Every structure is written in C-alpha cells, then in structure tokens.
Amino acid sequence: MDRLKDEILQNGEVRDGNILKVDNFLNHMLDVELLGEVGKEFYRLFRDEGITKVLTLEASGIAIAVLTAQQFKVPAVFAKKVDSQNLDREVYTSKVFSYTKGLEYTIRVSKKYIGKNDKLLLIDDFLADGNALRGLLDIAKQSGAETKGIGIVIEKGFLDGGKALRAEGYNLKSLAIVERMGKEGIVFRD
Amino acid sequence: MDRLKDEILQNGEVRDGNILKVDNFLNHMLDVELLGEVGKEFYRLFRDEGITKVLTLEASGIAIAVLTAQQFKVPAVFAKKVDSQNLDREVYTSKVFSYTKGLEYTIRVSKKYIGKNDKLLLIDDFLADGNALRGLLDIAKQSGAETKGIGIVIEKGFLDGGKALRAEGYNLKSLAIVERMGKEGIVFRD
Numbered sequence: 001m002d003r004l005k006d007e008i009l010q011n012g013e014v015r016d017g018n019i020l021k022v023d024n025f026l027n028h029m030l031d032v033e034l035l036g037e038v039g040k041e042f043y044r045l046f047r048d049e050g051i052t053k054v055l056t057l058e059a060s061g062i063a064i065a066v067l068t069a070q071q072f073k074v075p076a077v078f079a080k081k082v083d084s085q086n087l088d089r090e091v092y093t094s095k096v097f098s099y100t101k102g103l104e105y106t107i108r109v110s111k112k113y114i115g116k117n118d119k120l121l122l123i124d125d126f127l128a129d130g131n132a133l134r135g136l137l138d139i140a141k142q143s144g145a146e147t148k149g150i151g152i153v154i155e156k157g158f159l160d161g162g163k164a165l166r167a168e169g170y171n172l173k174s175l176a177i178v179e180r181m182g183k184e185g186i187v188f189r190d
Numbered sequence: 191m192d193r194l195k196d197e198i199l200q201n202g203e204v205r206d207g208n209i210l211k212v213d214n215f216l217n218h219m220l221d222v223e224l225l226g227e228v229g230k231e232f233y234r235l236f237r238d239e240g241i242t243k244v245l246t247l248e249a250s251g252i253a254i255a256v257l258t259a260q261q262f263k264v265p266a267v268f269a270k271k272v273d274s275q276n277l278d279r280e281v282y283t284s285k286v287f288s289y290t291k292g293l294e295y296t297i298r299v300s301k302k303y304i305g306k307n308d309k310l311l312l313i314d315d316f317l318a319d320g321n322a323l324r325g326l327l328d329i330a331k332q333s334g335a336e337t338k339g340i341g342i343v344i345e346k347g348f349l350d351g352g353k354a355l356r357a358e359g360y361n362l363k364s365l366a367i368v369e370r371m372g373k374e375g376i377v378f379r380d
Binding site for chain 2: 023024025028029030031032033035036058059062063065066067069070073074075076077078080082088101109110112113
C-alpha cells in the first residue's frame with residue numbers, strides 16, 4: 001500500500017532495539033483517514049473469506065480493527081491485557097511476551113464473544129516475532145473459531161514472525177513489509 | 191440517543207459497585223455500526239466548535255474517538271496508560287485513579303501531538319466520578335489547547351462527575367445519562 005509506505009518513510013523513526021516509531025499516525029496520534037484506507041485495503045484482501053468478526057488486542061490494534069470491521073459490517077472484538085472487574089469470569093486466556101514493553105502479560109477474551117461459528121480476521125498494527133499474534137491465534141483456537149485471515153499494517157520482515165506463520169499456512173497479508181531498517185533508512189520488500 | 195439507550199436496556203448488566211457492564215457493544219466487543227452512529231451524534235453536537243483533534247484515553251475510548259474523528263475529519267489522539275520504549279520522552283502526564291480497576295495510573299500524551307493551537311473534543315465511554323476526564327483536562331491545560339467540548343457515551347448521573355464539570359462551565363454532552371440503576375433495572379434521565 002503505497003500511501004502507507006510513503007507515510008512510514010516520511011514520519012517513521014528507527015530507534016535502537018528494532019523499534020520503528022510511527023506514533024504520528026498509528027500508535028498514539030491516529031490518522032483516521034489513512035487508517036480508513038487501511039481498513040478498505042484489508043476488506044479488499046479478505047472480502048471473500050466470509051469474515052464474521054475482526055479480532056485484535058488492545059490498545060494499538062483497536063483503531064485499525066474498528067475501521068476494518070466498518071468495511072466488513074461485522075463487530076470487532078479486542079483482547080484485554082488488564083484484568084478488570086468489568087470482565088466476565090468465563091474467558092479464554094493466553095500469555096504474551098512483549099519485547100517493546102519488556103514484560104509478559106495475559107490477554108483475555110470473553111467466551112461470549114467468539115465461538116465455533118465465527119470466521120475471524122485477526123488484525124494488528126505490527127508483526128515482529130509474532131508473540132502477540134500467537135496469543136490471539138491461541139485464543140481463536142480455544143474458541144473453536146476459524147481464523148480465515150491475518151491482516152498486519154507493518155511487518156518487520158527481518159524478524160521471523162511472518163515467515164513462520166506463512167509456513168504454517170496462515171493467510172497472512174501485511175500492507176508494508178520492512179526488509180531492513182537502520183541509520184541508512186527504511187527499505188521495504190517489493 | 192434512543193438507539194443507544196435501547197441497547198443499554200437490552201444488554202447492559204448492572205453489577206455490584208455501581209458497575210454497568212456493556213461489554214457487548216462498547217467495552218470488549220464493539221458494535222461498530224452503533225458506535226458509528228455515536229460518532230455522528232457527537233459531530234452533530236460539536237460541529238460548530240472548530241474541533242482540530244479528538245482526545246481520549248486507551249483503551250475503551252479509542253473506538254469511539256476514531257469513529258468521531260472520522261466525522262470531523264481530524265486526527266484522534268489517545269493518552270497512554272502504559273509506559274513504553276516507543277513513547278517520546280517529552281510528554282504531558284497526569285495521574286488518574288480508576289475505581290473499576292482499583293489502582294492509580296499515569297496517563298501520557300506526547301507534546302508533539304497536542305498544542306496551543308488545538309481545539310479539543312474530549313471523548314470517553316463512561317463518566318462516573320470524572321477522574322479519567324480530569325486527567326485528560328489536566329493534560330489539555332498543560333498543552334495550552336482549548337477544550338471546546340466533552341462527549342461521553344454513558345454518564346452515571348447519580349455520581350458527581352458530570353454535575354461538577356457542568357458547574358465549571360464545560361460543554362459536556364452525554365448521550366445516555368443513567369439516573370439510577372440496580373436490581374429493578376436502569377432508569378435514564380430525560
């Protein structure tokens with residue numbers, strides 16, 4: 001998606017530890033118009049999959065999941081990272097290690113909101129080692145739902161998350177795949 | 191907003207500790223079509239305020255803020271609750287106590303993304319005692335931006351948050367104000 005790549009080249013900041021900072025449109029300030037285009041692109045890519053729900057994780061996935069679900073005219077569900085009095089006791093859980101935050105956390109989805117009749121599109125902002133996505137896939141599997149597609153905004157193609165998921169047969173599409181990044185800039189995979 | 195009130199009456203669950211659980215459309219599963227109507231209603235209410243940005247808190251505010259910002263054709267910014275390597279060091283911060291989660295946390299907004307030329311619409315899913323909103327207002331004030339409006343989906347009218355903010359002159363609009371709730375059901379303010 002050219003417009004997304006242009007935005008990353010123009011405003012993305014590469015930091016130590018394989019961090020690509022895209023705070024100005026994806027992770028803190030949200031360019032709702034650009035993310036609306038991202039949602040339309042995911043719809044184009046997965047429209048024939050019979051998607052019944054879009055599943056993501058709080059917090060950075062929510063904006064993209066909502067704007068994608070809007071195209072599919074289905075609900076979005078976000079896995080919760082923080083336990084809350086408001087959450088059901090009947091939940092699917094999975095453990096995820098976050099490199100950017102340096103901690104392990106538990107994600108939770110109420111058993112009410114995904115089940116064996118669902119065909120899921122999993123959405124996330126970034127794919128690096130794939131830990132967060134593995135957590136979502138684990139929860140999808142526990143629920144009996146079918147994962148029909150995985151839509152990622154930015155994949156760090158120099159890490160193994162995407163490669164492994166594709167090798168396992170997942171229908172994974174990333175709108176921008178960073179081949180390498182560093183002081184010399186950001187290079188995308190064709 | 192009648193459709194919102196109908197949804198709350200049909201699917202909201204009242205729990206001990208003044209908890210109103212609306213997980214099936216607002217806080218966990220997201221009814222994107224209904225929340226799109228919420229965004230349109232906020233636009234109708236605040237369209238003449240010259241809004242330049244929509245400001246909210248992660249995580250539950252994001253979906254509504256995005257669908258509202260879509261109507262205004264402006265960016266949304268969400269305050270972060272968790273510190274991250276990805277966040278700028280130059281941030282506005284404020285402390286918020288959450289009754290539902292039983293803890294105090296710090297919210298952060300990068301100084302890059304709101305400033306003295308902004309006219310803000312603050313958005314949140316719930317207004318109870320107003321602690322989260324006070325944190326956002328504090329950050330807005332630090333930035334020099336003008337808070338032109340506050341849009342709330344569900345206000346707990348039996349608590350003092352909304353009353354105090356209105357007395358201070360804020361242009362606060364809540365789409366559903368719960369007058370009382372309990373085993374006998376939920377009653378809205380007219």
